[in-house]
Every structure is written in C-alpha cells, then in structure tokens.
Amino acid sequence: MYSVKNYQHRIRYSIQMKKGWPEPIYNPRESNAKFELGKKLFYDPKLSRDGSVSCAHCHLSFTAFTHVDHAVSHGIEGKKGTRNSPVLINLAWNNTFHWDGGINHLEMQMINPIEHPAEMDNSLENVITYLNSNQVYRKLFYDSYSDSTVNSKAMLQAFAYFTSQLISRNSKYDQYKNKELKLSLQEKKGMKLFKKNCNSCHTAPLFNSNIYASNGLSIDTNYNDVGRYAISRLGSDSLKFRVPTLRNIEHSYPYMHDGRFKKLRDVLEHYTNDIDINNPYLSEELRKKIILSDDDKKDLIAFLKTLTDKEFLYNKRFRPSR
Numbered sequence: 001m002y003s004v005k006n007y008q009h010r011i012r013y014s015i016q017m018k019k020g021w022p023e024p025i026y027n028p029r030e031s032n033a034k035f036e037l038g039k040k041l042f043y044d045p046k047l048s049r050d051g052s053v054s055c056a057h058c059h060l061s062f063t064a065f066t067h068v069d070h071a072v073s074h075g076i077e078g079k080k081g082t083r084n085s086p087v088l089i090n091l092a093w094n095n096t097f098h099w100d101g102g103i104n105h106l107e108m109q110m111i112n113p114i115e116h117p118a119e120m121d122n123s124l125e126n127v128i129t130y131l132n133s134n135q136v137y138r139k140l141f142y143d144s145y146s147d148s149t150v151n152s153k154a155m156l157q158a159f160a161y162f163t164s165q166l167i168s169r170n171s172k173y174d175q176y177k178n179k180e181l182k183l184s185l186q187e188k189k190g191m192k193l194f195k196k197n198c199n200s201c202h203t204a205p206l207f208n209s210n211i212y213a214s215n216g217l218s219i220d221t222n223y224n225d226v227g228r229y230a231i232s233r234l235g236s237d238s239l240k241f242r243v244p245t246l247r248n249i250e251h252s253y254p255y256m257h258d259g260r261f262k263k264l265r266d267v268l269e270h271y272t273n274d275i276d277i278n279n280p281y282l283s284e285e286l287r288k289k290i291i292l293s294d295d296d297k298k299d300l301i302a303f304l305k306t307l308t309d310k311e312f313l314y315n316k317r318f319r320p321s322r
Helices: 004-010 032-042 111-115 124-132 135-145 152-164 172-177 185-197 264-274 294-307
Strands: none
Touching: 032 135, 032 152, 111 124, 124 135, 124 152, 135 152, 172 294, 185 294, 264 294
16 A cells, blocks of 8 residues: 555656756646647647647647747738747746736637637637547547547646646756866857856746846837736836746747847947847846957857757657658
C-alpha cells in the first residue's frame, strides 16, 4: 500500500527539472496520448470557420513557432490582426499569455485564436461538434481521457499539453553554461553587454519575465494598440506589452508587438538612439540611456545568436504526424 506522499513521487510529470531553471508553473502528468492529440489539433485547419487556418498557420516550428512573412498575424480570408504572432516557447513558465496578458492560464489560451474574428473566427461549440463527428478524434480523446465524447475542457487541456512541451533549453548558450563548449571572444563580449543592458527584463535562463513594460515605441496609428491598458484599464499600463523571450530570436523576426522591425540591428538602433527618456510611459529600466558602439552592437547580436536552439527548431516530434 502506497502512502499519498509515495504516490506523488511515482507520478512522472511532463517537464523534468533542469539545474538552474525555475520550476514550471504548468506541469501536467506525462501523457504521450495527450501530446499527440494536442499536436493534431494544433495542425488542423478545420478548427477554423472556413477550414483554411490552423494554429500552425501563424506558429511555424522552424521559425520558433511564430511567422516571419507578416508584421501582424493573418487569419481566415486574409484578415489581418493588429499584433505580431508571439513565439510559443517555454509557455509552461508563463503566468499570463498574449501581448497584453489577457489570458491567465495556459488551458484557456486557445479560446482567443479560435474565436477571434481576424484569426480562426469560429466558436467552441462548432469546434466541439466537428470533433465529435470525427472518428479519428473520438479515438484520440478516448486514448487520452478514457472517454470518446469530446468536450471543451478536454480539448483545451490537450492543446495546453502540446504547447507546454515546446521547450527550448539546448542552445549554444545552454551548452556553454553546462560546460559542454566555449563561447567565442565576441560572444563573451556580447554576453557581458547583455547582462549590463538587457538582463533586468530578459532574464536568464528563460530570457523573458512575467512582466509588462513600455519600451518607448510610439503608438502605431494604424492599430492604436494601447497594450496592457486594454485589459487592466489602469493608466499606468498604457503602452505596456509583455516582455517576450529572446530564445531563438535570430529566427523569430519581425520584432516587437506590431512586427515593425525586421532586423536585430533595427531593434538595437531603437534602444540606443530612438527612445525618448522623457516619455511618461517609458519603463524605469530604460530611463538611463543605453550606449553601444557599432562593434558593441555586433558583439551583442553575436551573443543573441547563441540563444538559437537548433534541436528545438528542427525537432520532428513537434511537426505534424504523417
């Protein structure tokens, strides 16, 4: 007879702890069945109203689960959203989601793209009806939940299970930290610059933080996006957006919440030359001017490229099953 304590020790959770990493916020029990179900849902365009757009339409595996051909997301019938598609990396450590933090649990995250009129433009009711009419899905749900009748709770859990497994932590930087290889002199110089100028918000090892900040960008008059303020209605949240992860940043352009910058060089130009330190909405961390020479910028970009995780980008397990 096992005690409750011993039973807990026998549970195998889906995300294994790694030295130097915080404990994930979302860590369900390991289940290959739920992973395969969530992946099939993720790649299925029939979840959209007209059957043309899947989650993968805006979140491509080899571009760090975002898209690189549009500044803002494109949904069914070519409809444009107002924000750049965020990367789906290490979501299990996030306590809120989307650029404005409008969702506070990974299992709820998928509702927004399904129902957003400029994305999949469908309803949960229609999606559940479709899934219950499909014998392949009914079997997958039975394998995952011992019940072939599909409901929204199980569907959203399966989505969350798959996206929680999109974990990137084997970049060149990680291998350096594990003493498996050395960084070049240029990369080390860039790392030193990063720690001085960037780490307060983009904190290792996740290279993000669960906060919202205004980085001095002027409002785009095409979208008039006020950021976190739209959720909280607090004046202090005006023009604040989620601090994104910099992992795989080399492959996740264009940058910023509205995709206005195509190159890392453009991003550094903004932080060094374009910020108005008297902007009342500007985050405190940016009120001291960042000074980088041309060589410093090259060194910093060299370091950012050490955050590229090729094992993650080209992991066949994350691609659709044939």
